[in-house]
Amino acid sequence: MKSKFVMTNNAKNFITLTNNLLNRGKNVSGMALVYGEPGVGKSHTALWWVANNDNAIHVQVTQTMTPRWLLSEIVKELGEYPAARTSDLFNQIVKSLILDPKILMIDEVDYLIDKKGFIEVLRDIYDRTKTPIIMIGMGVANKKLEQYKHFKDRLLAFLRFKPFELKEIDLFIKELSEVNFSPEAIDFLYKMKVGFRQIVNIIDRAEIIAHANDLTEINLNIVTKLFKEGD
Numbered sequence: 001m002k003s004k005f006v007m008t009n010n011a012k013n014f015i016t017l018t019n020n021l022l023n024r025g026k027n028v029s030g031m032a033l034v035y036g037e038p039g040v041g042k043s044h045t046a047l048w049w050v051a052n053n054d055n056a057i058h059v060q061v062t063q064t065m066t067p068r069w070l071l072s073e074i075v076k077e078l079g080e081y082p083a084a085r086t087s088d089l090f091n092q093i094v095k096s097l098i099l100d101p102k103i104l105m106i107d108e109v110d111y112l113i114d115k116k117g118f119i120e121v122l123r124d125i126y127d128r129t130k131t132p133i134i135m136i137g138m139g140v141a142n143k144k145l146e147q148y149k150h151f152k153d154r155l156l157a158f159l160r161f162k163p164f165e166l167k168e169i170d171l172f173i174k175e176l177s178e179v180n181f182s183p184e185a186i187d188f189l190y191k192m193k194v195g196f197r198q199i200v201n202i203i204d205r206a207e208i209i210a211h212a213n214d215l216t217e218i219n220l221n222i223v224t225k226l227f228k229e230g231d
């Protein structure tokens with residue numbers, strides 16, 4: 001499989017959103033929520049941005065994380081050595097972001113929405129630094145945030161990563177796969193509403209099958225089997 005970033009509609013919308021946050025007017029909110037089903041490319045797009053621009057950092061929240069741990073991950077991503085005390089960590093972040101503004105991309109926010117203290121930490125960082133914060137979460141993140149009225153007011157935009165259109169699936173496969181897929185095979189993947197992660201797995205296995213059996217094209221039959229195996 002070829003290794004490249006595919007410029008999907010979702011990715012284009014992410015770029016627009018990020019630029020809007022960076023270029024917003026003085027009193028316009030600078031926080032946004034990016035959400036969508038698993039495997040549609042949310043994290044990959046954020047990481048691609050961070051790899052290509054030095055104006056952003058990406059932090060992945062985990063299930064067992066505490067607010068202090070999150071702060072210390074942010075400090076590390078900002079290139080500093082984390083202090084021991086929570087208040088010092090917070091001040092480290094504020095100082096660093098005021099001196100050298102960076103967009104905070106906080107991934108898997110679903111883990112932190114339900115837990116005490118996190119949303120407040122992000123809100124405090126935002127209020128002190130006005131640095132753009134992009135929170136990335138699952139399909140339900142949007143609904144879950146309803147409970148934090150003060151926080152929601154600070155959100156400039158909500159961007160949903162949508163499932164792929166037929167044309168897009170065709171584009172990914174053409175750009176990433178070393179073996180061709182028949183139009184029926186592509187249509188099948190579209191109808192099954194595959195995410196990017198599933199497509200990548202299917203391409204991976206399709207290439208192995210094509211190589212082993214000397215095939216020039218993956219047809220509907222093969223793709224149906226690959227889809228079912230991966231389910």
Ligand SMILES: Nc1ncnc2c1ncn2[C@@H]1O[C@H](COP(=O)(O)OP(=O)(O)OP(=O)(O)O)[C@@H](O)[C@H]1O
Pocket residue numbers: 004005006007008011036037038039040041042043044045137138196197200
């Ligand atoms: N624009 C892209 N170009 C190339 N590959 C991509 C792109 N977007 C996603 N991928 C591939 O699809 C995989 C799944 O995408 P990603 O992990 O970003 O999904 P996600 O929306 O963050 O899912 P989750 O909600 O489960 O975290 C990536 O590991 C990567 O291999």
Ligand SMILES: [Mg+2]
Pocket residue numbers: 042043044107
């Ligand atoms: Mg992700």
